[in-house]
Amino acid sequence: xxxxxIFFNMDVLARAFxxxxxxxxxxxxxxxxxxxxxxxxGLGVALTRLYAVRPLRLLAIAYTDLMRAMPVLVVLIxxxxxxxxxxxxxxxFAAAAIALSxxxxxxxxxxxxxxxxxxxxxxxxxxxxxxxxxxRAMQKxxxxxxxxxxxxxxxxxxxxxxxxxxLASVVAMTDLLKQATDAQALFANPSPLIGAAIIYVAILWPxxxxxxxxxxxxxxxxxx
Numbered sequence: 001x002x003x004x005x006i007f008f009n010m011d012v013l014a015r016a017f018x019x020x021x022x023x024x025x026x027x028x029x030x031x032x033x034x035x036x037x038x039x040x041x042g043l044g045v046a047l048t049r050l051y052a053v054r055p056l057r058l059l060a061i062a063y064t065d066l067m068r069a070m071p072v073l074v075v076l077i078x079x080x081x082x083x084x085x086x087x088x089x090x091x092x093f094a095a096a097a098i099a100l101s102x103x104x105x106x107x108x109x110x111x112x113x114x115x116x117x118x119x120x121x122x123x124x125x126x127x128x129x130x131x132x133x134x135x136r137a138m139q140k141x142x143x144x145x146x147x148x149x150x151x152x153x154x155x156x157x158x159x160x161x162x163x164x165x166x167l168a169s170v171v172a173m174t175d176l177l178k179q180a181t182d183a184q185a186l187f188a189n190p191s192p193l194i195g196a197a198i199i200y201v202a203i204l205w206p207x208x209x210x211x212x213x214x215x216x217x218x219x220x221x222x223x224x
Contacts, residue, residue, distance in 0.1 A: 009191040012187045012191040027168075027175045027177075031162040038102070045060050045063060045064060045105055045106070047116075049061060060109070063106065064110055093168075096171060100165065103164075104157060108157065112146065118149050159207045
């Protein structure tokens, strides 16, 4: 049997393709859920670290440092396997979504904090002179400028989180990688794994190029 028949068996790939598509749907759903929840939570943590009372600021610092220091896989295993001992049992999807959201939120918080701090102090003084309250100033003046600064690094973090969805297979979630390994066992052939790798590249490579384009675009905008 040739290497083509082993790793690129078209008959096996054709039969495994519907299985891989089901896993792809779960991967995309998990990735988008983590991105949305992680972004919102990260913004909240950034604002807490910058403007809350000292105990909450210290708590936000501890959270970001801890989540950035721990591997995603460790966070996922702790949530899925340790929480049941405390009486909290989560589905594999919920555990994976929470783990990825918590990790992304830590990186988002640091990116957003840097973006907010990069907004000129004159903007804050102008909002105060106009009589705008804190939240109104954030909504209308500060955050729109900060978001422009953080889009490229945040997009890169989102791509990394989508890649990390493959770790959800460790907790038996039926994502793309888990479906590929199941199909490999079913057909006794590694071609489904090659198919999953091709799908990952097809999805993530354009996103990687998009982040590069965003970096160049916003860098040119800053230099004007």
